Amino acid sequence: MKRENFSEWFNQILEKAGILDIRYPVKGLYVWLPYGMKIRECVIKIIKEILENHGHEEVLFPLLIPEDFLRKESEHIRGFEEQVYWVTRGGSKELNVKLALRPTSETAIYPIVSLWIKSHKDLPLKIYQIVNVFRYETKHTRPLIRLREITTFKEAHTFHRTFEEAEAQVKEAIEIYKKFFDRIAIPYLINKRPDWDKFPGAIYTIAFDTIFPDGKSLQIATIHNLGQNFSKPFNIKYEKVDGNFEYVYQTCYGISDRVIASIIAIHGDDRGLILLPEISPYQIVIIPIIYKESRQKVLNKAWKIYNLLKEKYKIYIDLREDETPGSKFYYWEMKGIPIRIEIGPRDVDEGVVTIFRRDKMERIKVRDEDLENTLKDMMNDIYKNLRERAWKFLEENVVRIFRIEDIREGYINEISLCGKDSCGRYIEEKTGLRVLGEAIEKKEDGYCLVCKERTDKIYRVAKSY
RNA sequence: GGGGCCGUAGGGUAGCCUGGUGAUCCUGCCGGCUUGGGGUGCCGGUGACCCAGGUUCAAAUCCUGGCGGCCCCA
CATH class of the missing domain: 3.30.110.30 (C-terminal domain of ProRS)
Structure with a gap:
């Protein structure tokens, strides 16, 4: 299914795993569901951590951009013109200045940053924000892949004294994104885009591309060296040590909702999602196998294990008694939970638990006293396995x-x-x-x-x- | 940018060509009993023709437009 009809598989997984409701009646806009939000949060946490470790600070600029800001850099607006949504009225009153829904935030951020930067001591400046952006896409939209509202655009903007520093920043950005995609086990190729395909207003664009199960490539991150193309029209100048003024050199880079699309598409299989421990809302789910006679002893052990592990892992205990074990197995497999612990009367009697790992669909029995070590090793091995599997697929293609x-x-x-x-x-x-x-x-x-x-x-x- | 297909309960579908019966079946959901180590079984119930016009005695079915989805080509 994933291989034969990727599109259909992808849309079904989104719905069945509880990530998106794709029925919102506006083209290219979708509803995030609770489980999808949890995955999204895990991913955001990672990118934030990496950006912060590399000296970026989070900011938040407004969604609406006045028309004259948007039009300041001529190549930029030419590139985005046809994709901009406009707010033209407030209530019934026509606005004097039309407001654009940001298709990206350069033109919102740079006029304000020009007020912040005075001297070489203010540089470099590295900021980022995680926001929604709107693009009036005319090609056919797809959930998480081609959106009219990108809901988590993780965009960074940096400001430097020299071209060389900006170049170094591009290299740092490449390292940042390598770390990020390695952490979530998404394989990539790094390509310098041809001139006709670079970001409007950039000197050049470097992109991370991955490959989908259907053999199509997907751009998952871009890094742009802006040179002084924006600092000149936006008048972002700093005073140098010698007292002269110069325009700053800039870079910007971003990642969209396509990260989540990649996680689903690349790691998942016909049974549903396969999540890495770090981005799974729950790393372990315990399923007690309840029979009437042995109910209490099974539950006792299940809770004991739960309490033992709850400090170390994100863990969930599925106590529903109106679902059969088999149906719970399917349910949590669809959700992509990395490890499932089954505890039934046989396990209690034998002093073991049954452990199932989602990525390999393997089930083993582990003695109670070995449980913690086994889990620890298994979590690492799941990461390793998914990463190797994903890279192998890319390399083969x-x-x-x-x-x-x-x-x-x-x-x-x-x-x-x-x-x-x-x-x-x-x-x-x-x-x-x-x-x-x-x-x-x-x-x-x-x-x-x-x-x-x-x-x-x-x-x-x-x-x- | 060009071309084609499609829209029927929460999901998947039959019916549409050739207008007229109580709109089909599976699944889900609700209630009950049963079952419980890979979607337990049975009984009962719930729920739909995308929107707006038009043609007609009569429209899910035919026509026009809108909105939405899918596929192919450049």
């Missing part, structure tokens, strides 16, 4: 290609290209796929597939979302 006619849909194709726009465009036209960009961590001597010039650049080409 990256192919090195030497002839244009061999470029295949359903894979990420790596080819030699010189880097000229015309050659990249030619590939896109010829194959109908997208040039994701230049592999920044990979070089190989060869000849451009289009113009035959010598090059050591590797470009990645794929069908993308």
Whole structure:
């Protein structure tokens, strides 16, 4: 199901696992359900922790942007013009200044930051916010993947004294996102986007792409070096040590709801979600197997185990007596809970518990006294297994290609290209796929597939979302 | 950007072509008994034709538009 019909599988999981209600009657907008919110919180906690550790501070700017702010940087507005929602009225009164729902927050943030930055001592400045942004998407929308309201846009904005410092920040951002995606076991390729596909207003854009079960690539993070393109129109200047003024150099980078889409799509299977211990709302669920005669002794042991583990793990005990054990098994598997502990009369008598791990669908019996150590090892092993499995899938679907006619849909194709726009465009036209960009961590001597010039650049080409 | 398909209870569906019967079946949900180590079984109940116009004696069914969903091509 996941492999044959990914779209349908994905939408069903969202509903059955209780992540989103996709029935909201406005295109591209969806409702977050309680279980989805819990996963979302776990993910947000990780990215916050990493950003804070790298010296970023959280801020919160308004949703509405006055039209003249939005229009200050000409390339930027040209890039977003067709995607902007406008607020034009307050009640029945037409507004004198139209207000845009932020499609991204550069133009909300920069005019204000220009008031904050006075001297070189104020730099570098690294801030971030986690907000919703609105984009009037015209292509077909998909839950968590192509949204008209991105509900958790985790955007960072940094301000620096020199171009070199901004360049260093781009490298730091790459490290930050590597840490983040490694932590949630999402594999990625890092690509420098071709010029025609960079962020509007940026000097260049570096993107993290992953691969979905259907072989399409998905952009999951972007990092932009803005140079002085925004600081000039927004007049963000600082006083240098020598008393002269200079415009700051900037970067910005962001991650959207697609993180959650990736977690679901890449780790999940036909039985539902498979969550890493760190992003699972519950790491362990205890299911007592209740029979009339042995009811009390089973419950006693279940509670004993619960109390033993509750300090160390996020744990839930499923005491419903109107559901059979089998139906509970299916239920928690759909929810992706990493480890299930089954406690029935046989386990009580034998002095063991039955442990089931979701990722491998394996069930073992463990002696009571070995339980804590086994769980600890198993949690680590689940992370390791999911991460290896995900990277293996990505690597298996990256192919090195030497002839244009061999470029295949359903894979990420790596080819030699010189880097000229015309050659990249030619590939896109010829194959109908997208040039994701230049592999920044990979070089190989060869000849451009289009113009035959010598090059050591590797470009990645794929069908993308 | 271009083309196609679709919208029936909470979910999945039959009926639509060829207008007319009490709108089908599965699942869920509620109540009861039963069962309980992989969706227990039986009985009873609940619940739907996307919206607005039009054609017609009569519309889930035909026509137009809106909203929403899906697929293919560039």
